[in-house]
Amino acid sequence: MLYRTPHAASAAAVLLLGSLGLASCGSYSSNATVTHTAALNTSGGRDTARSGVQAAILVADTTNGIALPGGPTPASIARRVFGMIHRGRAALATGTSTGACSNGVKSSAVTNSDGSRTTTTDYYYEATCATLEVEETISLVTPATPGNTDGSGTITSYDHSGGVRVVEKLILNTGTSQGEETLTMTGTAASTATGTTTSALGATCTGTPPSATVTCSVAHWGTSTGSASTGTVTGEAIGTGATAGTSGGNANATLAISFYAGTALGVAQATGSTTWTVTGATAFNSGTGSFGYTTTGPSGSGTLTLKDVLYTYTETATLSATGLSLTIVENPNGIVTVDTPIATATIDVAGTGVLSYADGTTESIAAGLIGY
Secondary structure: OHHHOOOEOOOOOOOOOOOOOOOOOOOOOOOOOOOOOHHHHOOOHHHHHHHHHHHHHHHHHHOOOOOOEOOOOHHHHHHHHHHHHHOOOOOOOOOOOOOOOEOOEEEEEEEOOOOOEEEEEEEEOOOOOOOEEEEEEEEEOOOOEOOEEEEEEEEEEEOOOOOEEEEEEEEEEEEEEOOEEEEEEEEEEEOOOOOOOOEEEEEEEEEOOOOOEEEEEEEEEEEOOOOOOOOOEEEEEEEEEEEOOOOOOOOEEEEEEEEEEEOOOEEEEOOOOOOEEEEOOOOOEEEEEEEEEOOOOOOOOEEEEEEEOOOOEEEEEEEEOOEEEEEEEEOOOOOOOOOEEEEEEEEOOOOOEEEEEOOOOEEEEEOOEEOO
16 A cells, blocks of 8 residues: 555645746846746746745655655655554654754654554764754544544754754644545644644545555645745645556656635645645646655655646656755746756755755755655
C-alpha cells in the first residue's frame, strides 16, 4: 500500500510564470546578478511562481509511495500516521526525542497513561545532531473503534541560532468505511506558536488496501514575505492520483493544479466530499504534471515535471537523498525566442531552503512552507 512507505522529503518546484501583458525589464535587487525577465515584473507572474513552488511541495508530500523518505513537511505526516496505526499501538521507543542520532535525525515515542501515543522526531542541520532544525511531534488518541483514529501534531522549524521560523499545528483523522481508508488533515502556520495565522492547509487521501493506488485532494493558502510581493496571498488546489510500483515497476502519479491569488483566501471542504478547494477568489491559472519515482528505498530519486495551461513556463525538479533541486525556464512564446531562466530552488530533507528568482530576489522556505 502506498501509505506504508516512509514519509516524504520536502520538495520545491517552480512553474507557470508569465503574463500576456508583459512589462518592461527590471530588477528588484541592485546587489544581485539580474536576468531581465519581463514576466517576473507582471502582477501575476511572481504569484504564479510562488504558488507553483508550494504546489510542488504538497504534491511530493501527498503522493504516497513515490517520494523520498526523510522530511517532516505537513502532508508527509499522513503516511506516518497510517504507518503508526498499522504497526500496532506498542511504543516504538522510550522517552521523547531521545532516540539515537542517525544521519541527523532522532526519533522516539512514548505511550501515555490515557493510551494515546506521542512520537517526537528531531531533524538537525548536521549529521551529528548538533543544531536542531525541525521538531515534529504527533499524538494519536486511542481509537474509539478499530480503524478510526484522531490525532494532532506540531511542527516547529528553527534557524541556526535557535530562533523559531514557523510553527505548524495539525489536526488528523483516519477512518475506514467498507474497506476504504481515508486520512484527513487540516493545519495552520504562523511565525510563532501564538502568532497570527499566515498559512493554512487541508488535505484528504483515500485508498483501499491492498490496492496500490491512492488519491489525494489538497488545498493551501499562504502569505508571502518576499521582498517583491510582501503581503500577497496565494493559494493552490491540487488533485493527485498515485500508483505504487508493483512487480519491480516504478511508482508514478498524475496531478492537476489550480492557482489562486487574492487578499483573503481560505480553504474548505464541501460536506460529504473529499475535495478541498480554495475560497475567496477564482482560479486564474491551472496546470498538469506527473511525478515519477525512478528508484526505491532511502537513497531513491524522483523527477517532478509541471506545465501550465495559460503561460509557457515549465519546471523540472529532481529529488535525491539530500533533498530537491530544480530549474525553471520560460519556453519560446513569440515574445522570447529561446528558453529563458526564471528561477531555481534548493530544499533539504527537513524542508529548509530558498527560492531564487532570475531577477535577483528570493523567498525563504522553512518546514516546507514558502515565506518563513
